Amino acid sequence: MNFLELIGEKILDCVLAALGRNLDYLIHYKSNVDNLIPQVIYLLDAKDSIQNEVAAARRNLMEIHPHVQTWLTRSDGIIAEAEEFIRNNGQAKMTCCNGWCPNLKSRYQVSKRAIEIGLKVKEIKDEGKFDRVGYRKSPQxxxxxxxxxxxxxxxxxxxxxxxxxxxxxxxxxxxxxxxxxxxxxxxxxxxxxxxxxxxxxxxxxxxxxxxxxxxxxxxxxxxxxxxxxxxxxxxxxxxxxxxxxxxxxxxxxxxxxxxxxxxxxxxxxxxxxxxxxxxxxxxxxxxxxxxxxxxxxxxxxxxxVEVLLKNEARNLFEKIVGDLAKRPEIQPNMLKIVEECSGLPIAIKTVANTLKNEKDIKVWEDAVNMFKMSEPIKIAGMDEKVYKSIKWSCEFLKSNEAKSLWLLCSLHREDYNIKVEDLIKYGVGLSLFGNLDKIEVARGRVHTLVKRLKDSSLLLEGDYNGTVKMHDVIRDVAINIAAEEKQMFMIRNTTDLQERLNCEDSRAISLPYIDDCDLPKRFECPNLHLFFMFDQKETLGIPISFFEGLKELRVISLSQTWFEILPSSHLSLEKLRALTLKGTVKDVTIIGELKNLKILSLSLKIFEQLPKEIGHLTHLQLLDLEECSDLKVIPPNVLSNMKILQELYLPRTVEWEVEEQSTERSNVMVSELDNLYHLIMLHVHIQNSKILPKAMVFERLVSYRIAIGSYFSGGEMLDASRILKLNISLQSDDGYKVLLRKCEALFLREMKGVKNILYELDSEGFQSLKHLTVQGNDEIQYIIKSMGVLGSVFPILESINLSNMINLKRICNTRLPAESFRNLRVVKVSKCCNLECLLLIYVWMLFPPPRNGDR
CATH class of the missing domain: 3.40.50.300 (P-loop containing nucleotide triphosphate hydrolases)
Incomplete structure (x- = not known):
């Protein structure tokens, strides 16, 4: 073959290849356009995921990497370009000659443009993989x-x-x-x-x-x-x-x-x-x-720093008690109490907050008498009257439950953020609230008591949601009262530890980190009910026989601990009711022998499988594994054996078994939860929506945080008791529908098969819903359409957030009954390119129709 023939062949190949591509554009123009839509949706999902990570990073006071910001900006531009193309393509003229012939030029241009945009979409999506979206900038x-x-x-x-x-x-x-x-x-x-x-x-x-x-x-x-x-x-x-x-x-x-x-x-x-x-x-x-x-x-x-002047002390007290300070029958006793506080702000605030709602003069007179009668106790660096004022405020609560809870808080280290949920676990384990049958009732009791203690300034708001703290002076007083009256001891040094080793009257012991401290081989405290140990060095081990002398123990909390295996002396703890472990413990099999355990809370690293022996805990009422971030396997029938379990918290890493896939199973199935007839609170992630049974357990739930086909991100942890997130195809017989009727916060993702949220998901009108978020959906056309609207809809909805819904036409496409959207305050809409009108919903927010009783 000569040179000219070779050149000719190459030219022919190029021409044929180009011709083939052009013919491909014409032949597959519809599929090329149709394939672009899911590509855009995948990019939208990826962008939403990155934006959630960015939002979580910003909430944690982190700076966002510039290349992440650039990627989000570029993805916005490409998404906008793709959405405009998809929208305009529906109006393109694909035929000519009155519809008799295909318009080859239009088809060619549209098809080629779809391929080009698709390549851009794929490229930007592939670039959107970041190890971290932000970094910690040191604050001033x-x-x-x-x-x-x-x-x-x-x-x-x-x-x-x-x-x-x-x-x-x-x-x-x-x-x-x-x-x-x-x-x-x-x-x-x-x-x-x-x-x-x-x-x-x-x-x-x-x-x-x-x-x-x-x-x-x-x-x-x-x-x-x-x-x-x-x-x-x-x-x-x-x-x-x-x-x-x-x-x-x-x-x-x-x-x-x-x-x-x-x-x-x-x-x-x-x-x-x-x-x-x-x-x-x-x-x-x-x-x-x-x-x-x-x-x-x-x-x-x-x-x-000196004490307050007399007029300053009086002004501070009067500011707290308000108008009561102006009542002539109360003023004389108030002045005596202010004098007893000796110009110390902590004493003034504590006593004033305790008395601020007391209108009975007898109460004020009694307070004066109690201050005079109480015997002072010496605490280093503290005025005696501070001790008297704080102790009086505690006694004035006139509640053994509140006092016990307060003293329990003093056993935590100084300036520690104490989780209220932990107080609930300890309180139930110690039977502080009597023989309550339900954890949820105990939770309500603890929240009430915590509010009373905060109102009296005996507890402070913590740095994080759901936590409380103690002022260091108030904690010192509480530690002293706990030791003197309740035999509850905070171990401060090795001398304290040695004194308590064989003490029969000790009821509670808290053991923080102590330098050069070795635990005794056997701890002899026959009446000890509670044992805390936290912040220990990694080399500290618990001797095998350590717990043998603690047979009355009811509550154990071990945090920041490291064990290969729990000591065998745990077997002697037949009366143990609450156990919390935080740290690294590789083998917790022995816990299955603690048959009277009511509460088990594990927060363990490198912990992938729950031992099947945990299924022996048939008296368990609360199982919290939510912070076991590596847990994947829960053996079959472990959960279903816990017949009286009331609350269950599981991490998103659990790999649920497909229902009825085989007779030999290695992991838990969702249907096992149906056997838990007392379960009313559930936190769970079920990634594979196809494994859902009818899940009758959903009917009984009072509180839940459930994600199906997805998982929760940091930005979706709203302050609501019933939260649901769905990313599934609509099924008529799935048990999750009862969750839709009761949920307070709802997050919807793709939701295949749903075009009208109200009619197809809850025809009753979402009577309990407060927050609605819908993202990344290409099928939903209406939030509310005329069909199925019989009464008020979304009556207590406070916020609605809609994004990346390319086929959404209207939020509402019907005349709404009165009472609908009465509480709506926030509407956020983004990337909904076909949305026609928001005006009606804004008019509804600004000028709601009158209630029936207002007409």
């Missing part, structure tokens, strides 16, 4: 100082505040001490210093640390590292200190506040240095003790 203020709710700018405090700020501006001073008795307001003043220093731009960064009476250096170092964005991967405290010093050198001007120091603290060992390379670093220390600041911590200036 880190720690509890970012909030100073409740600070009162008293005249007597201004001189102290000014003195501290002037010392911070003095280049010759780098260590300032603030001292005063417990409850006088040192912490609040330190937080106000940070606020004013920020305003004056004195420092670039502020680091607020709480040390407390029994500091654990490793915990303080970990807290510092987290707040500085430093990852510590070593256990050695000295090496960690070196790393922290190097990290602090990167900051030019830093103020470190160390709150509540009780004794000398080795700052150099901790990781805080004041060498020539850290001249911009200053330290503000607070303590109850002048000598600790002056002698042990070498502060260059010590500033006292």
């Amino acid at each position: 203020v880190v720690g509890t100082a970012t909030s100073n709710t409740g600070y009162e700018a008293f005249e007597s405090r201004m001189q102290t505040l000014t003195g501290v700020l002037e010392a911070l501006k003095d280049p010759k001073i780098n260590r300032i001490g603030v001292y005063g008795m417990g409850g006088v307001g040192k912490t609040m003043l330190a937080k106000e210093v940070v606020k004013q220093a920020q305003k004056d731009q004195l420092f670039d960064k502020y680091l607020f640390l709480v040390v407390s009476k029994d500091p654990v250096l490793k915990n303080i170092q970990r807290e510092m590292a987290e707040r500085l964005g430093l990852k510590l991967e070593v256990e050695s405290e000295s090496v960690r200190g070196d790393q922290l010093r190097e990290r602090l050198k990167q900051e030019k001007k830093t103020l470190i506040i160390i709150d509540d120091i009780w004794e000398a603290l080795n700052l150099e060992y901790l990781g805080i240095s004041f060498g020539d390379d850290q001249k911009g670093c200053k330290l503000l220390l607070t303590s109850r003790f002048y000598n600790v600041l002056c002698n042990d911590m070498d502060t260059q200036k010590q500033i006292p």
Whole structure:
């Protein structure tokens, strides 16, 4: 073959290939266009997923990576281009000659454009795979100082505040001490210093640390590292200190506040240095003790925080009790009580909040008498009257349940965020609320008691939703009362531990991290009902016989613990009712022998399979495995054996077995839950929607968080008791439909086969729904259409969020009855390119029709 023939053949191949492509555009123009729609939906889903991750990252105060932002912007552009093409394609003229002939030119152009856009969609989707969407940017203020709710700018405090700020501006001073008795307001003043220093731009960064009476250096170092964005991967405290010093050198001007120091603290060992390379670093220390600041911590200036002046104390008390302070019959006793509080803010606030709703003069007279009669108790660094006022406030509750719950809180470490759900578990285990048959009733009781304690200032709002905290002074008083009256002990050191080892009267013991502490081979406390152990070093092991002398134990909580296997002495705990484990325990088989257990809560790492022996716990009422993030296998019949189980919390990683797939099963089926006739609360993710049976258990649920065909992201954890997320094809006989009727928050994804949400999902009108979110759906045309509307619809709906619904035409396509959408306040719509009109829904929000009784 000569050269010309070879060239000719190549040209012919190219021509034929081009001709083939062009013919392919003409022949497959419809399928090319149809194939683009699912590609766009997949990209929309991917973008929604990334946006959820971005939203979760921002809620966690993280900065978003620029390349992630760029990807979202590009994906928006391509989606908009694709949606416009799909919309316009429906109007393109594909025939000519009055419909007798195909319009080859239009078909060719549309088909080719569909392929080109499809390639762009695929390319951007493939690029949207990120290990992390954000990063932690170190904030200017880190720690509890970012909030100073409740600070009162008293005249007597201004001189102290000014003195501290002037010392911070003095280049010759780098260590300032603030001292005063417990409850006088040192912490609040330190937080106000940070606020004013920020305003004056004195420092670039502020680091607020709480040390407390029994500091654990490793915990303080970990807290510092987290707040500085430093990852510590070593256990050695000295090496960690070196790393922290190097990290602090990167900051030019830093103020470190160390709150509540009780004794000398080795700052150099901790990781805080004041060498020539850290001249911009200053330290503000607070303590109850002048000598600790002056002698042990070498502060260059010590500033006292004094008690309030008489008029300030009275004004603060009157501000809290309100109009009661103006009543002449109450005023004399009020003034006596204010005097008893000795100008200490913590005492004033606690007593005033306790009395603020008491109109009976006899109650005020009784309070005065109780203050005079009570015997003072000495606590280091605390005025006797502080103790008296806090103890009186506790007794005034006149509730053993509230007092017991309060004392239970004192067994947690200082400044700890205590989960209310944990208090419920401990309370049930200790039978604090009598012989309640239902966990949900106990939950309601605990929430009521917690509110009373917060209203009396005996508990504070925690830093996170569902948590509470204790003021350090109030905790000190509670620890003392718990030990004196209830034999409940917080172990502070090895001496405390040795004293309690063989003590018959101990009822509760809390064991935090203690340096150089080894547990005894056998703990002899025959009347002990509760045992806490937390924040222990990895090398600490529990001896095999440790629990043999604790036969009356009712509650065990072990957190931050590491075991290959639980000690065999657990077998002696026949009366144990509540067990919570957090950390790493590789083998928990022995738990199956604790036959009287009512509550089991596991939060374990590297834990993939629940032992079948757990199915022996036939008295179990609550099983919480939600934080076992690696759990995949729950053997068949384990859950169904728990006949009286009331509450079940499972992680999204469980791999549910397909119903009736085979006689030999290795994992749990959803239908097993139908045998749990007492189950009323369920948190579960069921990824494969095809495995759903009729699930009769759904009928009995009072509270639930259920995802079917999907899973919940951080942005979907609303404050609602019944939450449902669906990403499935519509089936007429699936049991989940009862969940639709009762749910308060509903998240819908693809929902194949659904075109009209109201008629096809709940013809009763979603009477309980408060929040509705619909995303990534290409079939739904209406939220409400005329068919099936008999009464009011969405009567208590508060928010509706619609996005990426390319075929949605209208939210409402009918005349609505009165009472519909009465509570609607938020409407969010995005990427719904065929939506015709939102005006009606906005008019409904602004000018709702009158209720029947208003006409």
